[in-house]
Amino acid sequence: MATRYTPKNILITGAAGFIASHVCNRLIRNYPDYKIVVLDKLDYCSSLKNLNPARLSPNFKFIKGDIASADLVQFILLTESIDTIMHFAAQTHVDNSFGNSFEFTKNNIYGTHVLLEACKVTGQVKRFIHVSTDEVYGETDEDAVVGNHEASQLLPTNPYSATKAGAEMLVMAYGRSYGLPVITTRGNNVYGPNQFPEKLIPKFILLAMNGKPLPIHGDGSNVRSYLYCEDVAEAFEVILHKGEVGHVYNIGTKKERRVIDVAKDICRLFSLDPDAQIKFVDNRPFNDQRYFLDDQKLKSLGWYEKTTWEEGLKKTMEWYVRNPDWWGDVSGALLPHPRMLMVPGIERQFNAPDTSNNDSAPVTNNFSQSRMLVPAPKNNLPAQKPSLKFLIYGRTGWIGGLLGKICEKQGIPFEYGKGRLEQRSQLLADIQTVKPTHVFNAAGVTGRPNVDWCETHKPETIRTNVVGTLTLADICREHDLLMVNYATGCIFEYDATHPLGSGIGFKEEDKPNFTGSFYSKTKAMVEELLREYDNVCTLRVRMPISSDLSNPRNFITKIARYSKVVDIPNSMTILDELLPISIEMAKRNLRGIWNFTNPGVVSHNEILQMYKDYIDPNFNWVNFTLEEQARVIVAPRSNNELDASKLKEEFPEILSIKDSLIKYVFEPNSNRKTFTGGLPNQKYDTSRGGSNDLSDNHEAPPGFGSQFQTVDEPVAFPVKRRPCGRLSITLT
Numbered sequence: 001m002a003t004r005y006t007p008k009n010i011l012i013t014g015a016a017g018f019i020a021s022h023v024c025n026r027l028i029r030n031y032p033d034y035k036i037v038v039l040d041k042l043d044y045c046s047s048l049k050n051l052n053p054a055r056l057s058p059n060f061k062f063i064k065g066d067i068a069s070a071d072l073v074q075f076i077l078l079t080e081s082i083d084t085i086m087h088f089a090a091q092t093h094v095d096n097s098f099g100n101s102f103e104f105t106k107n108n109i110y111g112t113h114v115l116l117e118a119c120k121v122t123g124q125v126k127r128f129i130h131v132s133t134d135e136v137y138g139e140t141d142e143d144a145v146v147g148n149h150e151a152s153q154l155l156p157t158n159p160y161s162a163t164k165a166g167a168e169m170l171v172m173a174y175g176r177s178y179g180l181p182v183i184t185t186r187g188n189n190v191y192g193p194n195q196f197p198e199k200l201i202p203k204f205i206l207l208a209m210n211g212k213p214l215p216i217h218g219d220g221s222n223v224r225s226y227l228y229c230e231d232v233a234e235a236f237e238v239i240l241h242k243g244e245v246g247h248v249y250n251i252g253t254k255k256e257r258r259v260i261d262v263a264k265d266i267c268r269l270f271s272l273d274p275d276a277q278i279k280f281v282d283n284r285p286f287n288d289q290r291y292f293l294d295d296q297k298l299k300s301l302g303w304y305e306k307t308t309w310e311e312g313l314k315k316t317m318e319w320y321v322r323n324p325d326w327w328g329d330v331s332g333a334l335l336p337h338p339r340m341l342m343v344p345g346i347e348r349q350f351n352a353p354d355t356s357n358n359d360s361a362p363v364t365n366n367f368s369q370s371r372m373l374v375p376a377p378k379n380n381l382p383a384q385k386p387s388l389k390f391l392i393y394g395r396t397g398w399i400g401g402l403l404g405k406i407c408e409k410q411g412i413p414f415e416y417g418k419g420r421l422e423q424r425s426q427l428l429a430d431i432q433t434v435k436p437t438h439v440f441n442a443a444g445v446t447g448r449p450n451v452d453w454c455e456t457h458k459p460e461t462i463r464t465n466v467v468g469t470l471t472l473a474d475i476c477r478e479h480d481l482l483m484v485n486y487a488t489g490c491i492f493e494y495d496a497t498h499p500l501g502s503g504i505g506f507k508e509e510d511k512p513n514f515t516g517s518f519y520s521k522t523k524a525m526v527e528e529l530l531r532e533y534d535n536v537c538t539l540r541v542r543m544p545i546s547s548d549l550s551n552p553r554n555f556i557t558k559i560a561r562y563s564k565v566v567d568i569p570n571s572m573t574i575l576d577e578l579l580p581i582s583i584e585m586a587k588r589n590l591r592g593i594w595n596f597t598n599p600g601v602v603s604h605n606e607i608l609q610m611y612k613d614y615i616d617p618n619f620n621w622v623n624f625t626l627e628e629q630a631r632v633i634v635a636p637r638s639n640n641e642l643d644a645s646k647l648k649e650e651f652p653e654i655l656s657i658k659d660s661l662i663k664y665v666f667e668p669n670s671n672r673k674t675f676t677g678g679l680p681n682q683k684y685d686t687s688r689g690g691s692n693d694l695s696d697n698h699e700a701p702p703g704f705g706s707q708f709q710t711v712d713e714p715v716a717f718p719v720k721r722r723p724c725g726r727l728s729i730t731l732t
């Protein structure tokens with residue numbers, strides 16, 4: 001056995017996270033002679049509160065920064081005379097790695113490489129303890145009786161474990177090539193206080209605490225080995241002092257539990273009926289059956305597991321019950337398949353003095369004076385909430401305007417894009433100045449007074465709808481940004497396999513079958529091309545409706561003004577209900593194509609009847625046929641039903657189109673029936689040829705105002721424009 005190693009100045013990376021916080025707090029408590037410097041970028045899953053027990057100790061220092069910043073790391077090693085590194089910082093959530101694996105490569109492989117290189121350059125580090133995972137071995141057979149020992153082959157199966165294995169290779173190479181004194185650990189799953197609730201045990205505890213269902217991926221037969229955090233912290237204490245350079249140590253337990261049994265145990269702790277509480281959901285892309293370790297080698301150093309499963313689980317449960325708000329709003333993390341939060345740029349914010357403009361600069365040599373070096377938040381959001389900053393295109397448009405109002409109401413910082421979509425350099429400038437976490441594109445050309453305009457303005461339509469949208473998507477991709485794109489559902493029409501009245505709607509994977517108008521043609525083309533961009537969330541909006549009946553873009557306002565209307569059932573989008581949901585979709589980091597309509601269909605006559613019932617009992621209208629309509633429009637219009645089940649599955653609370661119309665549009669407006677009949681005055685400038693918003697202008701026939709006079713001459717409409725307050729629906 002090697003002689004006992006005594007460190008002086010230890011750099012712990014990732015100690016605002018789960019495991020390393022317990023290691024740091026333990027070392028601070030047990031070894032007042034060691035100086036501990038923590039480097040953590042304060043990612044979404046971290047909390048400075050995890051370090052509360054250490055924060056006031058004179059031998060503790062926190063530096064907010066990224067391990068991938070070579071200058072910062074070298075500076076810290078030199079100025080703090082670091083002789084020991086315990087490297088925990090990583091992206092750790094397997095589910096996230098299926099969606100955004102580049103972040104895992106950047107943090108886990110590149111970040112480790114930067115640390116190793118800094119050790120090589122400074123030449124002063126006597127121990128580099130690299131924290132890896134049991135997942136690098138890949139899955140163990142269900143019936144295997146011998147666990148993976150340290151010399152077993154590495155066969156990672158998911159992007160997370162692949163990056164951890166990749167980092168290990170670099171560690172090994174720096175050990176061999178440059179004689180860096182490295183030790184690697186590979187641990188089983190850890191649980192206990194301070195763990196961000198995207199991970200199984202805290203997630204189940206928080207859900208059970210709130211009486212919500214516990215979602216199990218697949219059938220729950222997967223087996224995991226769980227170690228209590230204090231035992232793991234002790235294992236690191238032992239490895240730090242007694243571990244042998246060049247060796248690998250498994251940190252394991254023989255006690256395994258099936259995921260379904262973990263869920264049942266948690267239900268029992270909360271006196272809940274497991275049969276009623278547990279819900280089986282789709283499995284993740286690959287879910288290893290089991291990770292089984294041979295833990296003898298570490299035992300030979302004198303470490304053994306002290307906490308029983310029952311004891312550890314009870315302590316963990318009690319901690320989460322005592323600290324329900326430790327993480328702030330984590331509703332996104334509690335979803336069955338959380339994809340939110342790990343968005344580049346989203347970091348936790350803390351109310352601490354501003355020491356710098358720059359994440360990588362706030363380091364001082366004065367250890368005792370400046371222990372907490374955290375740049376102050378740049379806005380007044382409550383502490384501990386992940387920071388969001390939206391960049392919205394389409395300021396003068398209907399949807400873009402509403403989005404800004406929702407953000408104001410929800411306290412989400414946002415700015416409107418100044419650049420034109422087709423001007424790459426202007427968009428780049430916007431991104432550099434605004435530094436958004438998400439981009440929303442509600443800009444586009446829809447034609448004024450209707451889409452017929454696009455038939456005679458094809459280059460202008462292509463410039464914005466095709467070139468512009470693709471340029472923005474491309475730039476967002478370069479900057480690792482999610483772009484929520486308000487697209488259209490007017491690229492489908494009823495056909496033989498989706499006949500009118502059948503209830504069979506077009507699905508997200510269906511290819512557009514309607515390119516009759518030039519507008520729809522450009523939209524269908526762009527949607528198809530955007531499928532190649534994995535950073536884009538395409539929302540197929542249709543015939544948008546809002547509670548603001550004075551807005552001429554509103555589908556209801558339009559059809560109520562025509563002298564004749566067709567009567568066909570269609571899918572439609574109630575903006576008051578669905579726009580806040582699009583914001584939630586961005587927070588959840590949802591991507592791909594979504595039919596963004598309320599479930600079901602509603603016909604023109606049904607809407608006008610509601611209008612009559614709720615708003616104006618004197619209102620009447622006249623129908624005409626599609627053939628008659630075709631004679632007075634230039635470009636054909638589409639009618640269709642979109643299948644909204646994907647959206648409904650993600651947001652079960654969404655109302656059917658008819659219920660939503662009543663709740664969000666007609667009931668709120670019916671209370672204000674003070675007018676004498678008639679329709680909203682045209683308050684908007686319709687003189688421009690193109691438009692800047694994305695409501696589909698498919699309804700108004702040409703000659704509007706002459707051949708197609710409205711039923712009543714417009715009169716002043718006493719139904720005030722509703723403030724957008726009601727748009728701030730709280731999503732759970």
Ligand SMILES: NC(=O)c1ccc[n+]([C@@H]2O[C@H](COP(=O)([O-])OP(=O)(O)OC[C@H]3O[C@@H](n4cnc5c(N)ncnc54)[C@H](O)[C@@H]3O)[C@@H](O)[C@H]2O)c1
Pocket residue numbers: 013014015016017018019020039040041042043044045046047065066067068087088089090091092093107111131132133134164186187188189190191195196
């Ligand atoms: N949790 C487990 O069950 C488990 C099991 C085996 C191994 N591990 C390994 O243990 C280590 C810690 O895991 P955890 O569960 O405590 O993680 P965690 O997700 O709770 O914390 C990770 C911490 O690293 C920080 N971080 C991430 N990237 C960074 C960067 N580029 N620069 C600076 N800081 C950065 C985050 O802000 C966070 O505080 C990881 O390396 C993980 O792979 C974890």
